[in-house]
Amino acid sequence: MKRMSALRDINELHDAAQRYDRPPMRCANCCSMDLRKLSVVYRKGFAHTNVRTRLGGFVVGTDGPDLFVSTGTVRGTQQTSVSKAAAPPRKWSYVELIGWWNLAFLSLGWIVFYVNAVTTGSSLIVSVALVMHVIVSGTVLLLLCFAFWKHNQFSFPAQYARWERSFVCQRCGEITEPAFRWPANQVTCKTCV
Numbered sequence: 131m132k133r134m135s136a137l138r139d140i141n142e143l144h145d146a147a148q149r150y151d152r153p154p155m156r157c158a159n160c161c162s163m164d165l166r167k168l169s170v171v172y173r174k175g176f177a178h179t180n181v182r183t184r185l186g187g188f189v190v191g192t193d194g195p196d197l198f199v200s201t202g203t204v205r206g207t208q209q210t211s212v213s214k215a216a217a218p219p220r221k222w223s224y225v226e227l228i229g230w231w232n233l234a235f236l237s238l239g240w241i242v243f244y245v246n247a248v249t250t251g252s253s254l255i256v257s258v259a260l261v262m263h264v265i266v267s268g269t270v271l272l273l274l275c276f277a278f279w280k281h282n283q284f285s286f287p288a289q290y291a292r293w294e295r296s297f298v299c300q301r302c303g304e305i306t307e308p309a310f311r312w313p314a315n316q317v318t319c320k321t322c323v
Contacts, residue, residue, distance in 0.1 A: 155297060155306070155308055157299035157301065157302060157304050157306060158304065158306050159299065159302050159304040159306075160299060160301050160302040160304070162299050162300070162301040162302065164299065164300040164301055165297040165298065165299055165300065165306070166297060166298055166300055167296075167297055167298075168216050168293060168294075168296040168297060168298050168305065169216075169218070169293070169294060171212060171213065171216040171298055172213050172216040172217055172218065173213075174213070175209050175210040175212055175213020175214070175216070176207055176208070176209050176213060177207070177208045177209075178206075178207050179204065179205065179206045179207070179208070180203075180204075180205050181203070181204045181205075182201065182202070182203050183201065183202045183203075183204075184199070184200070184201050185198075185199070185200045185201075185202075186198065186199045186200070216298060218290060218293045218294075219286060219289040219290055219293055220286075221281075221282045221286050222278045222281050222282055222286075224275070224278060227274055227275065227278055231267075231270075231271050231274065234267075235267045235271075238263060238267070239260065239263055239264075239267075242259050242260055242263045243255070243257075243260055245259075246259050246260065292307060295307055295308060
């Protein structure tokens with residue numbers, strides 16, 4: 131029975147190849163032809179909300195009757211978990227790098243200053259340990275900036291291009307990239323062979 135289903139799928143594959151001049155892609159895991167582009171799954175997972183409300187009424191209180199009118203606006207965006215999983219790669223942020231580096235630099239600098247002041251009993255602000263901390267921290271910052279620049283210039287474009295051409299199987303959730311064009315009579319999935 132499974133063999134007949136596989137043969138029927140292969141016939142559908144041949145028919146589609148003749149109709150569109152290229153074979154449709156199949157999931158490498160489950161042989162499903164129900165693939166959707168990863169970027170489309172990501173974009174379709176957003177729901178934007180923009181709601182305006184108005185409220186009016188008549189109130190009777192200790193100061194007598196009164197009318198009130200109120201308006202409100204609610205704006206927001208919701209994202210599904212599938213869309214979050216299909217998110218594109220992001221560039222590494224220099225702002226986050228500088229923020230985390232400042233936090234680490236000031237925290238460690240305070241610890242170095244405090245340990246130096248306690249052990250030597252000195253109230254001098256500048257010490258050898260603090261100067262070494264500044265030099266090492268500055269070197270680390272420069273190396274991290276170079277690593278971030280290298281990732282953003284070389285690794286990120288390749289990752290983004292791979293994400294742009296990737297597909298997700300709607301049946302099993304496998305993420306696949308299209309392979310080179312194969313002949314229409316060749317089956318490339320594991321379970322159909």
